[in-house]
Amino acid sequence: GNSVTQMEGPVTLSEEAFLTINCTYTATGYPSLFWYVQYPGEGLQLLLKATKADDKGSNKGFEATYRKETTSFHLEKGSVQVSDSAVYFCALSVYGGATNKLIFGTGTLLAVQP
Amino acid sequence: KAGVTQTPRYLIKTRGQQVTLSCSPISGHRSVSWYQQTPGQGLQFLFEYFSETQRNKGNFPGRFSGRQFSNSRSEMNVSTLELGDSALYLCASSLVAGSTDTQYFGPGTRLTVL
Numbered sequence: 001g002n003s004v005t006q007m008e009g010p011v012t013l014s015e016e017a018f019l020t021i022n023c024t025y026t027a028t029g030y031p032s033l034f035w036y037v038q039y040p041g042e043g044l045q046l047l048l049k050a051t052k053a054d055d056k057g058s059n060k061g062f063e064a065t066y067r068k069e070t071t072s073f074h075l076e077k078g079s080v081q082v083s084d085s086a087v088y089f090c091a092l093s094v095y096g097g098a099t100n101k102l103i104f105g106t107g108t109l110l111a112v113q114p
Numbered sequence: 115k116a117g118v119t120q121t122p123r124y125l126i127k128t129r130g131q132q133v134t135l136s137c138s139p140i141s142g143h144r145s146v147s148w149y150q151q152t153p154g155q156g157l158q159f160l161f162e163y164f165s166e167t168q169r170n171k172g173n174f175p176g177r178f179s180g181r182q183f184s185n186s187r188s189e190m191n192v193s194t195l196e197l198g199d200s201a202l203y204l205c206a207s208s209l210v211a212g213s214t215d216t217q218y219f220g221p222g223t224r225l226t227v228l
Contacts, residue, residue, distance in 0.1 A: 032214045043118075043204055043219040051214040089157065093214070100147055100208055100217055101170050104157040 002027045006090050006105035013112050019077040021108045023064075023090035026071065031092040033057075033066055033073040034102070038087045047075075047088070085112045115141060118207050118220035126226045132193040135223045139186050139207030145169075146188040147217060148180060151202040160203075163188055164210070192225075200227045 007022040025031065032051040036044040048057030053068035062077045073090060090105040119138045127133050139146050148160040159172040163182035180190040186207075192199055202224050206217035 034216075036219075043221045044206075046216055046218065049216060091157075100145055100162055100206075100212065100215060101159050101172075102147070102149075102157075102206075102217060103159070106156050 002031070002092065002094055002103050004090050004092055004103055004105035006088075006108050009087075009107070009109040011108060011110050013080055013110070015082055015112055015114050016079045017112075019075070019080045019084075019110070021075040021088055021090075021110070023073045023075065023105060024071050025073065025090075025092050027092055027094065029094070030068075031094055033064070034091045034093070035062070035064055035073070035075050036089045036091060036104075038089065038107070040086075044089065080110070080112045082112045082114050085110055118205055118218055120203075120205050120220040120223050122223060123221065124224045124226075126228065127195050128228050129195055129197060131195050132191065133195060133225060134189055134191045135203055135205075135225075137188045137190075137205030137207075137220060139188070139205075140218055143207035143209055143218075144186055145208045145210060145215070145217075146182055146186065147206045147208075148188070148190050149204045149206065150174075151204060151222070152200075157204075160190065195227045197227050199225065201225060 003026045034049045035047040048059045050057040050066035056065045087107045091102045145164045147162040162170040166182045182188045202222045204222045206219045208215040208217045
């Protein structure tokens, strides 16, 4: 079946530290991959996406590369800020057919300390 | 352009009651999906609508139902509420129903069942 596995949190970093949140997936076919972020009391916001192998998604200093050979889509940021504190979700959408269904990982809480 | 709106934002119900949640997608978007978010189960797909037709359904009991109107607005209904239905219900919209298409989420409706 299709699934997403994320590293367990919480991840606690000091401001300006380097961030990596690991995400691996299992999917039939070639899914599209997404990172969403959820701030307290809010819905999900798209952070970045990649729709085919070797694509790199980037936004607001965050990057992730679609690695088909390792079935991974790790999220990275070179220098985190306190305002990046949130829950991060890796997700995939199943390839093929007219469907948008997203399958999410369990989420990783990031806490950035000043 | 206005984002996805959901009403109401908060609801408190008692066991056995029923509830209707509403979602207005981004203007021009024709696909609406619903997700349930709980601390224990994470984010789970409920159903997806496109042009008033249900295209996909998640693994939820028949007490959970939905519909989409000709203006793409969507409602979901939960009958005979149980304590375990307490959750954040998120609606997402996209232009079309394709696996590469980005879903944009609303702020959610927080349902508490007492």
